[in-house]
Amino acid sequence: MPHPHPSRRAVLTTAAATTAALAGTIPAAAARGSSPTAADSRRIREVIRRMGLEEKVGQLFVMRIYGSSATDPDPADVAANQSEIGVANAAELIAKYHVGGIIYFAWAHNTQNPDQIADLSNGIQRAALAQATPVPMFISTDQEQGAVERIGAPATTFAGGMALGANGSPGDARTAARVIGTELAAMGVNQNYSPVSDVNINPANPVIGVRSFGADPQAVATLAAAQVKGYQSAGIASTAKHFPGHGDTGTDSHFALPIITHTLEQWQQIDAPPFRAAIAAGIDSIMTAHILVPALDDSGDPATLSHPILTGILREQLGYDGLVVTDSLGMEGVREKYGDDRVPVLALKAGADQLLNPPLLDVAYQGVLDAVKSGELTEERIEVSLTRILGLKFRNGLFADPYVTHAGVRRSVGTRSHLATADRVTDRGITLLTNDAGLLPFPRRSHRDLLVVGADPAAPSGTGGPPTAVLAKAFSELGHPAQALSTGTAPSQAVIDQAVAAAQGKDAVIVATYNVTAAAPEQIALVTALTATGVPVVQLAIRNPYDIAYLPPVAASLAGYGWTDVTLRAAARVIAGTVRPTGRLPVAVPRADDPATALYPIGYGLRY
Structure with a gap:
């Protein structure tokens, strides 16, 4: 049942020159963000004509690999690669x-x-362009933030989706995505699996949870569209996820198969708007969800494997003809x-194009190769996805020049301006x-004190330490000396004492506090004991x-969403008090004793 409060991407090497000649030399700046032309289509057909079946099928896969180097990873990473992948x-x-990503x-x-x-x-791109048919790589990651x-x-780094939802500004959401996209592009990452829609x-x-912008469908739609435009204005591919909508489940699809019980009408009202908005904003790719939605397909197949959902709804009803990437196939x-x-x-x-991890x-x-050889899949079908x-690799300039430089990293990554922007945007949530x-x-x-x-x-790595230590340091730098004591998510009585x-x-x-529930009362006991000291909490x-909703009354309470x-x-x-609170709840907080109330x-937030 739905919750009762439906509140939301140098130097061009010889290999690269070969690729550019194969593709037709085009300036990178002109290629990025432009619509496919008849000349591009001819170049794509020429690339495909030079490929064997194994290369065509390989281009559909996006795969993990262990190591910090494309050719010389640490011995432990070599061992992991050999064990899991055979390379x-x-x-x-x-x-x-011949993987494509x-x-x-x-x-x-x-x-x-x-x-x-x-x-x-750069090492990955050099390896890709050294192949018999040189094709640049999609290099992707999940840089949602938070x-x-x-x-x-x-x-x-910025706060995550729900913090942007509390901020509420489409301009800030777009700015955050543009900054993230600019930095990813400088590091050679050209496809981001974000925004969560x-x-x-x-x-x-x-x-x-907090990966979402919130519980209000129209607000989520507005912010998702803003982030699509932000990422793609930075020259990288954006990915709206997880279609047809993973927001109303109590099950984690990493470990089991969730069932979404929304009716068709509820799906249209609650889950569909952000994806419609992302498509209208020109989204480059959409990621599928490993969920059952009986109202959309009663076959018992998850959406990732559902022709009625991926082709019937996403392609035909919503009119989407961009890339469809599966969520991880290891889930x-x-x-x-x-x-x-x-x-x-x-x-x-079902209609997917990229097969992830x-x-x-x-x-x-081998499964896909066998399906083509047996006639279950046609080579023409493979070529549709290819x-x-x-096409997206052409449009984003990868055939022209997929390389990045350390100078570009220094110009773009972690700049003073970007860091200041992240602080301002996060303050407002x-x-x-x-x-x-x-x-x-x-x-x-x-x-x-x-x-x-x-x-x-x-x-994440590169942070200043545990949250309590980061908070204590921040308060001390603001003139309020602070001592940090980590008590964990399940403090014992000795730790509480x-x-x-x-x-x-x-x-x-x-x-x-971190995800307090009645079923895990230790954090409740900690707050209760601290309030009993008479010291303001x-x-x-x-x-x-x-x-x-689960805690005793405290002197003040805030939501940070990360x-x-x-x-x-x-x-x-x-x-x-150096910044005024301006965030407003992007979700409703239900009562612990009456979740329907x-x-x-949504929209609640105090000021001072």
Whole structure:
């Protein structure tokens, strides 16, 4: 059932010159962002004519690879690649499987620092352009910001989707995407799997949550369209996800197959608007969801494998003819019903173009080859998707010059201007929910001795440390000396006692809470014990904004929607009073004892 409050991308090498000659030499600036021309179509057909079937099929796959170098990764990464993929490095991956794209992950050691990322990207492109049919690569990542962020500092980081929803400004959303896109492009990343376009109307959603702009379909649509324009104005491909809408589920599709029970009318009203808006904004690619939506297809197949959804609705009804990329084929939500050899075949039959990160590439690749050889898939069908893939590579200038430089990294990545923009945009999303004791803002020219306690979830590499430490440092730099004490998401009684003792003599305690629920009462016990000391308590929700519904009354409560440095510093500025709170809830906060009733509605937010 839907929740009752449906509140939201140098030097051109010899290999590259060969590619440009094959494609027809065109200036990179003219190629990016332009519509396909008749000349482009002829060049695409010529590239395809030179390909064998194995190359055509390989271009459809986007694959992970371990290591920070395309040809010389660390021994441990070589071992991981050989174990999982049967190759030693990215260059071997491209030579063996002819893949059309590689996806970067921090855990795969792809994203250690901007110069390294640029070098890896260049190495991948050199390997791709050294093949018999030289075709530049899509290099992608999930740089949503906030909860899902593959590249951290010194690159510029913004708060995530829900914080932008609380900010509410399409201009700020577009600016954030343009900055992120500009920095990705400087590092050689030319396809970003963002923005998340799911309408998160279920507070219990375990996989979307703060990745979404919010629970109001039209607000999500407006911000999604703004980010599409921002990313693509920076010369990279943007990806709206997860079609047909992953916002109302209590199941994580990484581990199981969720069912969305929306009627067709509810889907049209709640889930469809952001994707319609993204298409109208000229979105380059749309990512599928591994979810069941019986009202759209009652076959029992997930949307990724559904012809009625990907072709009937997305292509025919919504009129979308851009790239369709699957969500990761290693997720259990798409593997429950069919084998890993069948999943990519069925995704192509449904209408997908790019096959993302299969668990066993040899099985998936051979599965598609076998389907073509048996006649289940035609070579013409493969070429339809290949034409879309090559067309976007042409339009985004990759055939003209796919390379980046360290000088370009220095000009674009983590600049003072970009960092200042991120601070301003993030400031405007911090939401003040309660201030009953009038504690905030802290008086000017009068310091407060503070204790910062709470949860310390893992943050991206390159951050300043655990959230409590980042908050304490931020307060101290603002003139309010602060001690940090990490109590975790499930503090023991001994840890609670330690926090209570540390609070003695402080002017206020800042508690960072993280996804508080009645089923896990330890954080509730911590806040309860701290309020009993008589020291004013300020509670800051550093992920979902629903925590306040489960907690005892505190002096003040805020929603930050994230726990990366940029958000924590913004929250400190608001609490200290150097920035006024302007954020408004982009989702409703339901009562803990009556989830059908809003404790705080969409649009709520205090000022001072």
